[in-house]
Amino acid sequence: MIRGDSTFNVAIAEAADGWRLDRALADAVPTLSRERLKALISSGKVLGEDGSAVRDPAKKAVGGQAFTVSVPAPAPAHNEPQDIALEIVFEDDHLLVIDKPAGLVVHPAAGNPDGTLVNALLHHCAGRLSGIGGVARPGIVHRIDKDTSGLMVVAKTDRAHEGLAKQFAVHSIDRRYKAIVAGRPNPMAGSIDTPLARSPVNRKKVAIVQSGKRAVTHYRTIRPLREAALVECRLETGRTHQVRVHMTSIGNPLLGDPVYGRTKVAHRQLLETLRFRRQALHAAHLGFIHPVKSNALSFDSELPADMQELFTSLIV
Numbered sequence: 491m492i493r494g495d496s497t498f499n500v501a502i503a504e505a506a507d508g509w510r511l512d513r514a515l516a517d518a519v520p521t522l523s524r525e526r527l528k529a530l531i532s533s534g535k536v537l538g539e540d541g542s543a544v545r546d547p548a549k550k551a552v553g554g555q556a557f558t559v560s561v562p563a564p565a566p567a568h569n570e571p572q573d574i575a576l577e578i579v580f581e582d583d584h585l586l587v588i589d590k591p592a593g594l595v596v597h598p599a600a601g602n603p604d605g606t607l608v609n610a611l612l613h614h615c616a617g618r619l620s621g622i623g624g625v626a627r628p629g630i631v632h633r634i635d636k637d638t639s640g641l642m643v644v645a646k647t648d649r650a651h652e653g654l655a656k657q658f659a660v661h662s663i664d665r666r667y668k669a670i671v672a673g674r675p676n677p678m679a680g681s682i683d684t685p686l687a688r689s690p691v692n693r694k695k696v697a698i699v700q701s702g703k704r705a706v707t708h709y710r711t712i713r714p715l716r717e718a719a720l721v722e723c724r725l726e727t728g729r730t731h732q733v734r735v736h737m738t739s740i741g742n743p744l745l746g747d748p749v750y751g752r753t754k755v756a757h758r759q760l761l762e763t764l765r766f767r768r769q770a771l772h773a774a775h776l777g778f779i780h781p782v783k784s785n786a787l788s789f790d791s792e793l794p795a796d797m798q799e800l801f802t803s804l805i806v
Contacts, residue, residue: 507553514551522660640773653781664777
C-alpha cells in the first residue's frame with residue numbers, strides 16, 4: 491500500500507507524438523488511468539522538464555519529452571469495509587484471485603455507493619490493498635461488468651499492482667470468456683478486429699468507431715445449441731463491453747444482454763421462464779505471470795448455475 495507520494499519520471503514515446511498529454515502519459519504509465527492522470531495534471535502534479543507544472547490535459551505531447559508525475563498518497567478510504575462473502579480462488583501476500591458472482595458491482599460509483607467488491611475487499615484484506623488505483627478503487631487492476639460473472643485478480647501491494655498493470659498493458663494476460671450467443675457463428679471460429687469507443691449516438695453504450703481504440707477478440711464455437719451456441723472468446727485487448735459489442739457485430743449477440751442483445755421470441759420466453767436476466771457471459775479462465783514471484787499462474791472457473799441451466803435448456 492502506498493504510504494507516501496509516488497513519483498514517476500517518464501518520457502513520451504515517439505509513437506505518442508501529437509497525442510493529448512493525458513493519453514500519452516497513460517500510455518507511458520499503465521498503472522495510472524487516463525482519468526487519474528487528467529486529474530493529476532489539472533491539480534499541478536505533473537511537471538515538465540523545466541520544473542513547472544503542466545495543467546492542460548489536452549496539451550499536445552511531444553515525442554521524447556520528459557515529465558515528472560507525482561501521485562499523492564491515497565487519502566483514507568471513505569468506503570466502508572463490509573462483510574460480503576467472496577469466493578477466493580487463490581491468495582498470497584501480494585494478490586488474490588476471486589470468482590465474482592453476477593450482480594456484484596466492482597467499485598463504488600453513482601447509484602452503487604456500497605455493497606461492492608471494493609467494500610468486500612476492504613473487509614477481507616483489512617485495508618491491505620494497493621493504493622495506486624486511488625481511494626475509490628483500492629486493489630482494482632481490471633474490472634468486469636456487474637452482471638458478468640467470473641475470475642478477477644486483485645492487487646494487495648503496489649508492486650503487484652504495477653506488475654499486473656504492465657501485463658494488461660502489453661496484452662499478455664490470458665483471459666477467456668464463455669458466452670451463450672444467439673444463432674451459430676459463421677465461421678465457427680475466427681477473430682474480430684474492430685476499434686471500439688463510446689457511441690456518438692448513445693454515450694452509455696460502446697460502439698464500433700473507426701477512431702476508437704483497437705480491440706481484438708478471438709472466438710471459437712464450443713458447442714452449437716438450439717438457435718444458439720456456447721462460444722469461448724479470448725481477449726487480446728480488454729476494452730469496455732468488448733465481447734458483447736464484438737459478438738453483436740457479427741450477428742451473434744449474447745443471450746440476455748439488455749443493452750446490445752436482439753433476443754428472439756423463443757429465447758425471450760426461455761429467459762423469462764428461467765428468470766435469467768443478465769448477459770450470458772462468464773470469465774472462465776485467467777492466466778498471468780505472478781508479478782513478484784515470476785511463476786506462471788492459471789485458473790479456471792466452471793459456468794455458474796444460472797448459465798449452466800440456460801446451456802442445458804438449449805441443448806439440441
